[in-house]
Amino acid sequence: MYAQTTNTAAVRANAEESVWTAIPANGQAIVKLGHGETLFHDGDDADFVYEVVDGLMTSYSILADGRRQILGFLFPGDILGLSNDGFYHNSCCAVGPASVRAIPRSMLMRVSRDRPEIGAKLLECATKQLIGMQNHFVLLGRKSAQEKVASFLLVLARRHAGDKEQTVSFRLPMSRSEIADYLGMTIETVSRTLTKLRINGVIELPQTSTVNVRSLSRLERLAGDEDMGF
Amino acid sequence: MYAQTTNTAAVRANAEESVWTAIPANGQAIVKLGHGETLFHDGDDADFVYEVVDGLMTSYSILADGRRQILGFLFPGDILGLSNDGFYHNSCCAVGPASVRAIPRSMLMRVSRDRPEIGAKLLECATKQLIGMQNHFVLLGRKSAQEKVASFLLVLARRHAGDKEQTVSFRLPMSRSEIADYLGMTIETVSRTLTKLRINGVIELPQTSTVNVRSLSRLERLAGDEDMGF
DNA sequence: CGACGGCTTGATGATCATCAAATAGGGTGG
DNA sequence: CCACCCTATTTGATGATCATCAAGCCGTCG
Numbered sequence: 245m246y247a248q249t250t251n252t253a254a255v256r257a258n259a260e261e262s263v264w265t266a267i268p269a270n271g272q273a274i275v276k277l278g279h280g281e282t283l284f285h286d287g288d289d290a291d292f293v294y295e296v297v298d299g300l301m302t303s304y305s306i307l308a309d310g311r312r313q314i315l316g317f318l319f320p321g322d323i324l325g326l327s328n329d330g331f332y333h334n335s336c337c338a339v340g341p342a343s344v345r346a347i348p349r350s351m352l353m354r355v356s357r358d359r360p361e362i363g364a365k366l367l368e369c370a371t372k373q374l375i376g377m378q379n380h381f382v383l384l385g386r387k388s389a390q391e392k393v394a395s396f397l398l399v400l401a402r403r404h405a406g407d408k409e410q411t412v413s414f415r416l417p418m419s420r421s422e423i424a425d426y427l428g429m430t431i432e433t434v435s436r437t438l439t440k441l442r443i444n445g446v447i448e449l450p451q452t453s454t455v456n457v458r459s460l461s462r463l464e465r466l467a468g469d470e471d472m473g474f
Numbered sequence: 475m476y477a478q479t480t481n482t483a484a485v486r487a488n489a490e491e492s493v494w495t496a497i498p499a500n501g502q503a504i505v506k507l508g509h510g511e512t513l514f515h516d517g518d519d520a521d522f523v524y525e526v527v528d529g530l531m532t533s534y535s536i537l538a539d540g541r542r543q544i545l546g547f548l549f550p551g552d553i554l555g556l557s558n559d560g561f562y563h564n565s566c567c568a569v570g571p572a573s574v575r576a577i578p579r580s581m582l583m584r585v586s587r588d589r590p591e592i593g594a595k596l597l598e599c600a601t602k603q604l605i606g607m608q609n610h611f612v613l614l615g616r617k618s619a620q621e622k623v624a625s626f627l628l629v630l631a632r633r634h635a636g637d638k639e640q641t642v643s644f645r646l647p648m649s650r651s652e653i654a655d656y657l658g659m660t661i662e663t664v665s666r667t668l669t670k671l672r673i674n675g676v677i678e679l680p681q682t683s684t685v686n687v688r689s690l691s692r693l694e695r696l697a698g699d700e701d702m703g704f
Numbered sequence: 705c706g707a708c709g710g711c712t713t714g715a716t717g718a719t720c721a722t723c724a725a726a727t728a729g730g731g732t733g734g
Numbered sequence: 735c736c737a738c739c740c741t742a743t744t745t746g747a748t749g750a751t752c753a754t755c756a757a758g759c760c761g762t763c764g
Contacts, residue, residue: 367597371600374607378563381610384658385543419742420743452742618751619752650711662754681761682711682761
């Protein structure tokens with residue numbers, strides 16, 4: 245079910261060879277999480293950096309009155325738990341069953357001193373996240389409900405489709421509530437917007453968590469980006 | 475006016491000693507920018523990483539129809555222009571007169587291989603930005619207009635105030651339009667919200683770009699965070 | 705002094721949140 | 735295997751917040 249975690253480099257289906265496997269195996273541990281299980285909370289000691297091995301994780305912040313903002317969904321190969329000051333600044337839990345590789349922070353620091361490519365890989369992951377977050381800023385700050393949902397579906401669709409197809413079918417691994425908290429809207433509006441997309445023939449929803457995109461190009465148009473260059 | 479940029483480490487007022495000065499000076503250049511001048515555009519070749527030396531920079535994305543989302547304001551010591559794929563994924567311009575140190579990407583890569591502390595510093599900057607962006611996610615996705623403006627003022631106020639004072643006075647270096655595009659609202663709503671804060675006695679606005687915070691604790695309450703721990 | 709751009713204020717309306725109820729789906733125990 | 739229950743999702747009705755459209759104001763600069 246999961247990748248091997250011996251010091252023999254593990255071969256996984258979904259992610260390219262992991263750089264982190266270069267780190268001595270004795271300092272690593274695979275943590276398996278069940279549906280909704282928490283990996284760490286905002287404010288905890290940031291003793292580990294984690295790499296998602298399998299499943300889907302999510303990081304989020306919660307306001308005093310309970311409002312939640314999901315900061316991102318983390319797929320296999322993504323890392324989470326970076327910190328400068330020794331504390332986590334968000335919480336993190338599994339969307340479904342998932343497993344992560346726990347890398348002691350101290351070890352990561354030490355190793356990345358000796359092996360520059362480890363540090364470079366960390367920076368690359370962080371940069372990747374930064375850039376992904378920038379797109380999401382535009383979504384949260386400037387897009388309408390329909391554009392938000394279309395953008396969201398588009399990102400998922402592109403994980404499943406080649407560049408050329410006009411149709412894709414995939415499963416939504418997360419609940420409406422998680423989608424809403426990710427897109428900065430309510431579950432009702434998410435639901436209504438999906439229904440509208442369905443009625444307009446852009447998607448089909450054979451089950452609540454299965455999406456068939458009937459026209460990727462229409463979805464792209466509805467997503468609102470199409471950069472004009474600057 | 476600006477920091478020295480010889481290979482003698484420069485002493486600057488606003489930021490701690492720069493690590494980047496460890497990089498050979500012949501590979502660096504200080505770029506001076508006037509009000510609103512562009513440093514780079516989305517899609518340009520990411521040949522340089524920049525460190526803000528003086529003034530205030532901003533990075534932003536623009537949608538096809540002209541909607542703008544400001545991704546962040548960058549103060550002296552902050553870096554910008556990180557990229558994995560050799561292209562910038564946002565645009566960047568000066569809010570007022572500003573100067574930045576241009577560090578050739580190729581050189582940065584080379585040097586950070588030899589000197590792990592450079593790579594570590596880069597990662598630290600990226601991590602700092604990541605964490606700052608996470609707070610802003612909550613703002614964009616989950617906060618009301620008043621909470622947004624209060625949060626924004628609070629961040630600026632804390633740059634100017636000690637931890638104990640209840641009052642601070644500072645200048646807003648950016649226009650209403652920039653504030654609006656940063657907070658994901660319109661200039662009208664920004665203006666109205668500021669007026670409301672003024673009428674409620676939380677702030678004073680002696681000039682349009684001068685803010686006197688009369689009660690930091692009230693501002694904190696209005697900002698809506700006050701983490702509850704997890 | 706006059707004109708321009710940025711800001712404020714006002715009036716109106718659209719979008720989306722909220723409250724409320726019905727329906728569907730998934731899992732459990734009989 | 736089926737019935738039932740609980741939760742997630744959809745749908746409906748209403749209202750608040752904030753965007754939009756439209757003037758007016760103010761400070762700045764020629």
